[in-house]
Amino acid sequence: MNRSCSSTNLFLLALDSLSVYRNLLEDSVLGKLRELLAGLEKMDLQLRDIINYYNDFYFELAKCPGLSLSHHILNQLIFAENSFSFNAQAMHPSMPENTLDQAVVSDLKNLETIAKLDSTTLKAEIAKLYKNNNTGNYPDDAGTFPESLLQILPDWEFSPTLLVNREPEHLRTLKEKFLTSTCWGDCLQDLKEFHRQYGCGIFARSIAFIWERTEGRGSLKCVERPDPITLRDLVDYHDERSRVLENTRQFLKGYPANNVLLYGDRGTGKSSTVKAILNEYHPLGLRMIEIPKAFLADFPQILRLLHNRSQKFILFVDDLVFGDNEENYTSLKAVLEGGLESKTSNILIYATSNRRHLVKEYFSERAGLQSSNREEEVHAGDSMQEKLSLADRFGINVVFSSPDQKQYLKIVEGIASHRNLAIDQTTLHKEALQWALWYNGRSARTARQFVDWIEGELAGH
Template structure:
């Protein structure tokens, strides 16, 4: 390998402008340190070996053994002035200058991606031409130079393979722009579902690798209830006025599954979902700052929502629902589920407080009581999911069994479904699914034994 080829690779990294943040990436920063060390003939052999293995360790830790695949992945998901908000398309000279800078970076990153372990090891052997070093150099681990297909969703695989098959990455600029316009960048291009978590008091969005795969086609019955949520979601995605939604009612009726299935159905249209535990509702302003000005539409999902009498988190939710200055943003809605219509617990003692002579009671107890009762009203749409009667329960069972193509007589299916409901959790969509899971597994096991 010519010495100037190493220099060219270093210059390609130094020349990054729009993608300059990649220089802080652990893999690429260690690769740069390794090449710089090799380029300086005064360095010790041990230093080179250490830097080589530092780089390889970070590459392997990323889950990849292909440098080209790693760099393409970084290009696709990087957050920078080009990828962050491409829907706000700049016009005129500014846009042309930005495109030229991006094209130059793509050329440089392609240059870096062509670096192979064989090239580096050959250069190390030339510099440290010593028989005692030969064994150590040969033992240095190799990485794959070509692109390795991933298990990513189809739209991500498509842009990755476009780069891998291209001889000139700068010619992929239009397709890359289109990708970011449709799917955003960073975490929001990689994942469709997130959960808000906290570590050391700091909140952050954690991408969910395998969100619940439930689909709308798998949900049986409750079409009228579900259609109202779907219609509201479509209005939201198309930029029309839409409402926050509260889905409440009996347990196991499919409230949470409805919300998750809507995400799985519409994520290709730019829908994303962030689940926020009730304990972190006070973080709403911070969460909204993470999500506003993004290309995607976000549903903030709060599951099993109910507040105790002394909880103040509901004031944070109330402020967002009412649309304060901080929380007002057109790309965010709140979908919440609850088993109860009144989201804040109310006690008979509060009603007694309306006529109490007790000095410890609140003077305007009626105002507090009305505030608690009105929280659900602040959701624009309330959808009720009630426990099914026997006929509806059996229809749900039959519907689930049909989608799974189970070969079970209707008479037996109904008889055992009713017994299951008596033995376990009563009639509900969840009970129906649990029963079908059981009978499918039971029959499969028996058939295997036969």
């Protein structure tokens, strides 16, 4: 049989013809599909082997939302990082805009070909190839081709409509462009604009990330469900919060902006403020990466990863405080001051702490200022000032203090009103003050925990 005329050969050729999007062949689904198609091109491969290839591919496809090959391929090409997508989203493109266009259009057409492959087409091709082979090497007593064996293989279909999911509007819009287009190659400009506005790779997929280490190597992990808190949910502390908001707006507009330290009493809304800022401004290209204090030494690696990206990034360090002689202190100090590898204009650092002095200081150090002990540092005063000055290296310091009783009750009222709780003010105040005595004292966090409790109480009666 002339295999060059088979449809499996055309699908295989479409995969092998990928150039700019060639790394998609490393995807588990497309990799298994390629193994299946390549197996069908081998004259001596037994049907049993092809059945195994088919089910290996289906096993990977079944992990995809909606069991849809077309939607999986769309996800892969939309979030791909390659020379085209990275150049389209870069603040300073490294090549003329149209240099890769022709190759990308060709890849999009080939991916469309693969996306429209369904199980019915593939099963028919398998049956045709093995019937024409006429080897008689089939797993039944008569030595005839087992049609029933193909019929029970699992199916999938081409899905030309959007799946029902919680994807952002801009992502659904782009996918709909592809799925309703008569030629995926015509969607080149839409894809370019998507990368230009939302970036590529992991940064187009999510708005919040956590830096983590696995086997000694640092990497970004998407936060699938970021804290949904909004600025509207935060009551009081308007003056403190306004300084951070104004700085963030300047940053997003491309104007000079400062690193920010939010410090003060626990439970006053420092971390919530930073998270609410992300939810408010991510449509303008803001992304946030939370960096555990233990991994601050990875700052240079993170800066290189974010270099030349179109998005604006806030590196968020929560609950910041240093012990004595911590190398992470030096790493943060270098980034704040600007070393040989300084942060770029698309990066700011927002940190929270319960203390103004971020580096622990000991009485022994103060004693060293007048000590005759040979083991004490000669210039102990310089070391002490060095520790006390870390907070000053943040351009903006914002203090969040515990509320007095009047402010605490105002916060309780605001949260209860936002949730439309049917409770009289006298009872609300009485219960709120009692809650503060029983638990963590007066704070914005305590107010929110109290309203959570009282809302549950009201719902249960």
